[in-house]
Amino acid sequence: MSDHEYVPSSKFGKWFNDRLPLLTLASHLTDYPTPKNLNYWWTFGGILTFCLITQIVTGLTLAMHYIAHADMAFESVEHIMRDVNYGWLIRYIHANGASMFFLAVYIHIFRSLFYGSYKSPREIIWIIGIIIYLLMMAAAFMGYVLPWGQMSFWGATVITNLFSAIPLVGEGIVTWLWGGYSVDNPTLTRFFTLHYLIPFLILGLVVLHIWALHVPGNNNPIGIDVKKPSKDTVPFHPYIVIKDGFALLMFMIVFAFFVFYSPNILGHADNYIEANPMVTPAHIVPEWYLLPFYAILRSVPDKLLGVVAMLSAILILAALPWLDTSKIRSAVFRPLYKQFYWILVADVLILGYMGAMPAEGLYLLIARVATAYYFLHFLVILPVLGFKEKTIPVPLSITEPILGGSPNLAMAKNKESLDK
Amino acid sequence: MSDKKPERRDFLFTASYAVGAVGVAAVVWPLVDQMNPDASVKALASTEVDVSSVKPGNTITVLWRGKPVFIRRRTQDEISEAKSVKMEDLKHPERDEDRAKDPQWLVMLGVCTHLGCVPLNDKGDYDGWFCPCHGSHYDTSGRIRKGPAPLNMEVPKYEFVNANTIKIG
Amino acid sequence: MKNFIKLFSILVLFFFTITQSNSAEKIDYLKTDWSFKGLFGKFDRGSLQRGYQVYTEVCAACHSMKYLSYRNLGEEGGPEFSEAETKAIAASFEVTDGPNADGEMFERPAKLSDKFVMPYENVKAAQAANGGAYPPDMSVLVKARGGGVDYIYSLLQGYEEVPSGMTLDEGVHYNKYMYGNKIRMSAPLSEDIVEYGDGTKATVEQMSKDVTTFLMWAAEPHLEARHQMGFKAIVYLIILTILVYFSMKKIWSRVESEV
Numbered sequence: 001m002s003d004h005e006y007v008p009s010s011k012f013g014k015w016f017n018d019r020l021p022l023l024t025l026a027s028h029l030t031d032y033p034t035p036k037n038l039n040y041w042w043t044f045g046g047i048l049t050f051c052l053i054t055q056i057v058t059g060l061t062l063a064m065h066y067i068a069h070a071d072m073a074f075e076s077v078e079h080i081m082r083d084v085n086y087g088w089l090i091r092y093i094h095a096n097g098a099s100m101f102f103l104a105v106y107i108h109i110f111r112s113l114f115y116g117s118y119k120s121p122r123e124i125i126w127i128i129g130i131i132i133y134l135l136m137m138a139a140a141f142m143g144y145v146l147p148w149g150q151m152s153f154w155g156a157t158v159i160t161n162l163f164s165a166i167p168l169v170g171e172g173i174v175t176w177l178w179g180g181y182s183v184d185n186p187t188l189t190r191f192f193t194l195h196y197l198i199p200f201l202i203l204g205l206v207v208l209h210i211w212a213l214h215v216p217g218n219n220n221p222i223g224i225d226v227k228k229p230s231k232d233t234v235p236f237h238p239y240i241v242i243k244d245g246f247a248l249l250m251f252m253i254v255f256a257f258f259v260f261y262s263p264n265i266l267g268h269a270d271n272y273i274e275a276n277p278m279v280t281p282a283h284i285v286p287e288w289y290l291l292p293f294y295a296i297l298r299s300v301p302d303k304l305l306g307v308v309a310m311l312s313a314i315l316i317l318a319a320l321p322w323l324d325t326s327k328i329r330s331a332v333f334r335p336l337y338k339q340f341y342w343i344l345v346a347d348v349l350i351l352g353y354m355g356a357m358p359a360e361g362l363y364l365l366i367a368r369v370a371t372a373y374y375f376l377h378f379l380v381i382l383p384v385l386g387f388k389e390k391t392i393p394v395p396l397s398i399t400e401p402i403l404g405g406s407p408n409l410a411m412a413k414n415k416e417s418l419d420k
Numbered sequence: 421m422s423d424k425k426p427e428r429r430d431f432l433f434t435a436s437y438a439v440g441a442v443g444v445a446a447v448v449w450p451l452v453d454q455m456n457p458d459a460s461v462k463a464l465a466s467t468e469v470d471v472s473s474v475k476p477g478n479t480i481t482v483l484w485r486g487k488p489v490f491i492r493r494r495t496q497d498e499i500s501e502a503k504s505v506k507m508e509d510l511k512h513p514e515r516d517e518d519r520a521k522d523p524q525w526l527v528m529l530g531v532c533t534h535l536g537c538v539p540l541n542d543k544g545d546y547d548g549w550f551c552p553c554h555g556s557h558y559d560t561s562g563r564i565r566k567g568p569a570p571l572n573m574e575v576p577k578y579e580f581v582n583a584n585t586i587k588i589g
Numbered sequence: 590m591k592n593f594i595k596l597f598s599i600l601v602l603f604f605f606t607i608t609q610s611n612s613a614e615k616i617d618y619l620k621t622d623w624s625f626k627g628l629f630g631k632f633d634r635g636s637l638q639r640g641y642q643v644y645t646e647v648c649a650a651c652h653s654m655k656y657l658s659y660r661n662l663g664e665e666g667g668p669e670f671s672e673a674e675t676k677a678i679a680a681s682f683e684v685t686d687g688p689n690a691d692g693e694m695f696e697r698p699a700k701l702s703d704k705f706v707m708p709y710e711n712v713k714a715a716q717a718a719n720g721g722a723y724p725p726d727m728s729v730l731v732k733a734r735g736g737g738v739d740y741i742y743s744l745l746q747g748y749e750e751v752p753s754g755m756t757l758d759e760g761v762h763y764n765k766y767m768y769g770n771k772i773r774m775s776a777p778l779s780e781d782i783v784e785y786g787d788g789t790k791a792t793v794e795q796m797s798k799d800v801t802t803f804l805m806w807a808a809e810p811h812l813e814a815r816h817q818m819g820f821k822a823i824v825y826l827i828i829l830t831i832l833v834y835f836s837m838k839k840i841w842s843r844v845e846s847e848v
Binding site: 064084 | 450451453454455456458459460461
């Protein structure tokens with residue numbers, strides 16, 4: 001694994017490290033050779049770690065005041081907003097933090113899609129990532145139920161009802177999920193427990209995600225394998241630490257604008273109305289980050305198939321390393337794939353927009369086309385592209401084209417301007 | 421490399437660390453302060469008690485800040501007994517006048533200063549209170565006379581807002 | 590970098606379109622200057638106090654505000670009545686307390702720590718007294734409506750003649766800005782229905798603005814603190830970002846060439 005044994009400088013350090021090699025781990029993390037051509041799209045892993053810690057810390061402190069009971073939940077949130085010292089701040093950070101978490105995860109995922117970070121030998125990192133993403137969605141969905149507003153209640157009702165689509169056991173599963181005959185107090189209390197648990201599962205998976213990453217090392221914008229350590233790499237500390245720090249601060253400025261100046265703009269006004277089982281809101285919509293899947297779900301007229309389509313849309317990502325047959329990793333050298341990538345981005349944004357609209361008329365038609373295209377991209381376009389696409393020659397190393405002596409010099413310079 | 425370069429570089433890093441540390445402190449404080457009593461708890465920091473029905477020799481117990489408070493209207497005998505105790509005989513010397521401004525009224529937290537149990541009224545060897553948990557005896561001024569408790573029962577801030585009402589806290 | 594800016598602007602545009610579509614239908618609400626909007630927005634104390642008066646004298650007969658406590662009226666960032674005024678306001682209301690030593694509930698004047706007294710015991714009682722319609726609690730009403738303060742402000746002034754061709758049931762009124770145009774509440778405000786303590790003329794527009802300002806504070810009592818902290822936080826982050834940026838450049842200059 002490492003070239004040299006790390007020896008702690010202090011006697012205590014040596015004694016401790018012999019028993020639990022934390023200091024060796026720390027030195028591995030600081031020395032970890034990272035490609036030096038990483039661009040800012042690579043900073044979102046660090047940003048995501050910040051988001052996870054922020055959600056856990058604010059969530060923990062909120063949980064000291066929140067009451068997970070249908071009769072008191074809404075009131076306890078108002079108590080937090082009004083009476084608890086800095087309660088309003090912690091609550092708004094937590095609620096907007098969820099949105100920032102998803103913003104970061106989407107950028108992180110789309111980075112991987114563009115640069116082929118999911119390809120061999122990084123398939124397991126990618127799959128762990130998909131699992132983390134699924135857990136994030138479960139945690140966010142359950143967290144949104146906790147304030148017990150109209151959207152909390154009805155969103156929970158709609159989504160849990162989906163399980164009734166499963167043949168034979170569907171109804172039983174729904175009753176089991178609810179702990180009753182409708183979404184009610186038993187549902188709320190168990191959602192609170194699971195919402196509290198999942199972030200720690202995510203934390204464990206993130207450790208595995210990073211561990212798996214450290215085996216082959218990071219991918220990089222030109223997608224070539226990099227020897228580590230070498231002239232092509234820099235030690236993680238201080239180079240990547242400071243770069244991640246800078247990117248994180250920019251991210252925090254955006255975050256701060258939401259928290260302090262528009263804390264409710266990403267939410268839904270109906271969630272400030274207390275849950276009422278007798279009155280359904282005019283439009284039931286999930287939070288923005290779940291909208292594309294909501295659109296896919298509603299595209300299919302059949303209940304069961306709609307659920308299958310929605311789940312497949314996520315699970316298909318797990319198969320991506322095998323669906324994409326191209327030998328070239330980075331879209332920088334795949335001009336055709338690059339076009340289809342941006343079309344996919346547009347497609348997902350369109351799906352998101354449609355998810356917020358009523359599922360009828362032109363909106364429904366567009367959602368259906370966009371859903372079909374989404375699956376077409378992964379199941380047809382990607383496999384075919386791998387064989388048919390004429391790719392641009394890839395440089396042999398990161399520094400080598402710059403130092404000259406390579407026929408790829410012009411290519412590399414061209415790529416540089418494309419990349420910025 | 422001139423001497424100036426390392427100096428300026430160090431200043432930049434030191435400044436970054438320093439400014440960063442300010443931010444960390446600013447973030448930590450709300451997370452710590454949210455555990456402090458919130459506004460609704462602080463609003464209940466004082467309680468007003470109607471004592472018009474308390475006759476001499478009787479004690480009422482009220483809840484204040486989640487703890488029991490003994491309000492006793494003392495008889496003349498209890499008052500004289502309290503005042504006649506010598507300071508040398510007390511583990512925690514306190515004059516009765518300092519504990520009960522109006523000698524007729526004794527207001528104190530009904531919490532044993534040993535380990536927090538609620539002492540029993542009109543019990544014990546000193547005509548005051550007796551704590552059954554570990555055997556502390558308190559006198560008619562609520563002072564510890566025998567047993568493991570180290571201090572006299574605490575007298576909270578209180579005042580008579582009118583002849584019939586005591587405001588505690 | 591260019592790609593980043595491109596993506597960032599797409600995302601910002603996306604977010605704003607999403608948020609627009611979530612709110613009410615495209616209606617032009619009546620516009621006015623809200624002192625609390627913007628980076629340095631603050632509440633107008635006089636407006637808040639007048640707004641409280643309108644709430645108490647007109648709205649509170651039917652609309653509860655159950656998450657507010659009387660002490661909030663005296664706290665920083667709100668109407669900031671004096672302690673004496675706040676105590677007097679509280680004492681003018683009766684609350685149920687108990688059980689007493691006899692096991693009975695009893696009435697007593699409200700204290701600062703009490704929550705605002707509700708006009709009805711519960712939702713069903715409120716509905717029964719209002720022809721089946723529940724007058725919503727106003728604690729977070731401004732945040733519970735997509736149009737926010739503009740919507741409430743407009744609705745209070747939006748009562749108009751029923752347009753020809755439309756018939757309304759008994760007890761239903763036409764309102765230009767109400768979602769669906771039908772509202773059970775009759776026009777609550779009329780000129781001089783309230784006599785303002787500070788002498789301001791109580792026009793319907795003035796009362797609408799004052800009570801809406803009050804409702805905004807009721808929904809967001811820490812708005813001013815939030816704006817102030819936000820300004821400091823963002824200035825701080827910008828300063829730190831600049832320092833870290835130059836630190837980053839300094840560190841990376843050690844690497845001969847960046848690809």
